[in-house]
Amino acid sequence: MSYIDNRLVMLRLLHGHGRAAEAIDLTSGAGFRCRSLKRTIDLLSTSHRLGENHAMGSEVSPKKQFTVAIVGGGIGGLALAIGLLRRNVPVQIYEAAPAFRETGLGLSIGPAAHRALPRIDPKLRVTYDSLVTTNADSPGFERFRDTWFEVVWASGDDEGELMMDLKALPSGQTTLRRADFLAALVAMIPDNTAHFDKRLVSLTERADSVQLSFEDGTTVAADVVVGCDGIKSRVKEFMLPEEVEQTRPRYSGMYCYRAVLEMQDAVTAVGNHRARVATWYIGSGCYAITYPIMNGKKLNFGMYKLDEEAWDSDGWVRPGTKEDLDSDMGHMGSYVNALMKYVSDTSQWAIFEHPPVSSYCRSRVAILGDAAHASTPHQGAGAGQAIEDALVLAELLADNAVVTPEDVVAAFRAYDSVRRPRSQKVVTSSKENADLLCLCHEGIRDDGNKLRQAWNERFQWLWNLDIDEHIESGRDHLHRHLRNEGGQWS
Ligand SMILES: Cc1cc2nc3c(=O)[nH]c(=O)nc-3n(C[C@H](O)[C@H](O)[C@H](O)COP(=O)(O)OP(=O)(O)OC[C@H]3O[C@@H](n4cnc5c(N)ncnc54)[C@H](O)[C@@H]3O)c2cc1C
Numbered sequence: 001m002s003y004i005d006n007r008l009v010m011l012r013l014l015h016g017h018g019r020a021a022e023a024i025d026l027t028s029g030a031g032f033r034c035r036s037l038k039r040t041i042d043l044l045s046t047s048h049r050l051g052e053n054h055a056m057g058s059e060v061s062p063k064k065q066f067t068v069a070i071v072g073g074g075i076g077g078l079a080l081a082i083g084l085l086r087r088n089v090p091v092q093i094y095e096a097a098p099a100f101r102e103t104g105l106g107l108s109i110g111p112a113a114h115r116a117l118p119r120i121d122p123k124l125r126v127t128y129d130s131l132v133t134t135n136a137d138s139p140g141f142e143r144f145r146d147t148w149f150e151v152v153w154a155s156g157d158d159e160g161e162l163m164m165d166l167k168a169l170p171s172g173q174t175t176l177r178r179a180d181f182l183a184a185l186v187a188m189i190p191d192n193t194a195h196f197d198k199r200l201v202s203l204t205e206r207a208d209s210v211q212l213s214f215e216d217g218t219t220v221a222a223d224v225v226v227g228c229d230g231i232k233s234r235v236k237e238f239m240l241p242e243e244v245e246q247t248r249p250r251y252s253g254m255y256c257y258r259a260v261l262e263m264q265d266a267v268t269a270v271g272n273h274r275a276r277v278a279t280w281y282i283g284s285g286c287y288a289i290t291y292p293i294m295n296g297k298k299l300n301f302g303m304y305k306l307d308e309e310a311w312d313s314d315g316w317v318r319p320g321t322k323e324d325l326d327s328d329m330g331h332m333g334s335y336v337n338a339l340m341k342y343v344s345d346t347s348q349w350a351i352f353e354h355p356p357v358s359s360y361c362r363s364r365v366a367i368l369g370d371a372a373h374a375s376t377p378h379q380g381a382g383a384g385q386a387i388e389d390a391l392v393l394a395e396l397l398a399d400n401a402v403v404t405p406e407d408v409v410a411a412f413r414a415y416d417s418v419r420r421p422r423s424q425k426v427v428t429s430s431k432e433n434a435d436l437l438c439l440c441h442e443g444i445r446d447d448g449n450k451l452r453q454a455w456n457e458r459f460q461w462l463w464n465l466d467i468d469e470h471i472e473s474g475r476d477h478l479h480r481h482l483r484n485e486g487g488q489w490s
Pocket residue numbers: 071072073074075076077094095096097101104106107108109198199200201228229230231232233234368369370371374375377380381382383384385386
């Protein structure tokens with residue numbers, strides 16, 4: 001116990017956090033936790049001078065001496081902005097497009113990201129849940145609420161048979177239109193936060209700022225930068241120039257056909273159950289995926305094929321014909337063939353993969369979402385990883401020990417320490433999952449028992465993340481960096 005400014009204060013050094021300390025003003029109830037005893041006492045004195053009075057247990061956050069410049073306003077950038085704004089961390093967003101927009105179709109997130117949403121902002125999960133389509137949206141299929149996918153043999157002796165009901169507890173399969181979700185995120189961003197038509201062309205680190213230069217000729221001196229600029233990230237290129245060549249996206253040896261079918265057509269093709277409940281059809285060298293969207297009015301249908309050839313187009317989409325589709329997918333059994341009859345666009349979409357980068361940060365710059373770890377889509381986990389990134393980074397930047405841009409460097413390094421291993425493992429396991437789905441995973445192939453075991457183990461790991469423990473692990477790294485490095489930022 002001590003008296004500070006004539007107030008009785010309980011001071012406590014935080015065990016295991018170096019010089020970090022906690023102070024509780026027993027008169028007003030104000031509480032502070034900072035990386036040094038001195039800073040804790042300073043904050044308490046400042047609070048007294050300003051006459052701030054807080055309920056017991058609440059913490060006054062020291063005013064941040066930095067603004068976070070977010071480059072890119074996709075799902076990752078907006079989730080981060082929302083998390084930071086809710087925690088009173090100043091933010092500015094620079095988006096290349098003339099407005100926020102989403103071009104993709106459906107989006108599905110797994111249980112771990114679903115649990116992260118309300119931690120970013122409780123309104124986020126309420127909004128997400130209000131927009132999703134689930135298996136249970138079709139009357140009579142309520143019992144499939146917890147099912148992520150039913151896995152069905154596409155061909156072979158067991159053609160059409162169910163091999164597994166893969167449950168994703170407690171959220172089940174949830175899918176929404178990307179544009180709807182993005183619009184909901186945008187509605188949570190204050191007007192003066194976003195700048196459009198700001199395509200980043202270069203980034204230069206100065207002694208006390210990072211200069212962002214945009215295609216329209218304007219520049220901004222940012223305190224700290226988070227690149228959320230997607231799969232072709234410019235921020236990543238400038239942050240890790242020596243890795244540009246070896247981390248370029250490369251063809252993953254797989255392409256897909258995509259379609260959205262009327263639910264009525266799908267029911268005619270494969271019957272009510274198969275059309276209404278999300279399904280993976282697994283076959284030799286290929287797999288197909290279906291799940292209901294738009295409250296069960298339509299069906300999203302994707303067909304993926306392993307390919308040993310090089311991708312022979314400059315773009316990511318090349319024309320394909322009905323004959324190509326039949327020759328690629330004809331062996332995938334009666335369900336898939338019946339759905340294929342309703343596919344009108346036979347374009348082929350290349351699936352790219354992204355070799356791992358060595359770090360998600362350097363000095364005052366970090367990357368998040370697809371900019372850091374774009375994944376193949378075979379586990380539906382890319383956006384979920386961006387959401388987990390956003391939560392962890394928002395928590396670390398909001399930590400009371402992070403006050404100056406130099407502190408942010410430590411927060412970025414802590415974010416890298418916890419997020420890189422997990423998100424890079426997700427990228428690897430997504431690629432491996434394509435092999436499982438195509439029955440060509442070495443040592444497993446079409447062994448039903450081994451496939452079930454592999455999926456149970458993989459998805460438990462992906463979905464059962466203890467998000468609080470994950471954040472606290474980041475906080476431990478943060479406090480260790482702040483303690484050990486005493487102002488030496490690299
Ligand atoms: C076929 C397919 C299916 C998928 N399905 C799923 C799924 O079911 N579930 C799931 O979780 N994930 C899925 N994903 C992955 C998911 O779409 C991405 O992981 C997610 O959208 C990444 O969000 P992001 O904000 O990091 O990047 P993006 O959404 O790409 O946003 C990047 C933003 O940055 C802007 N930008 C780009 N360059 C610049 C620049 N130079 N300057 C300023 N702004 C810039 C862009 O305009 C954009 O607004 C799928 C991906 C594919 C390809």
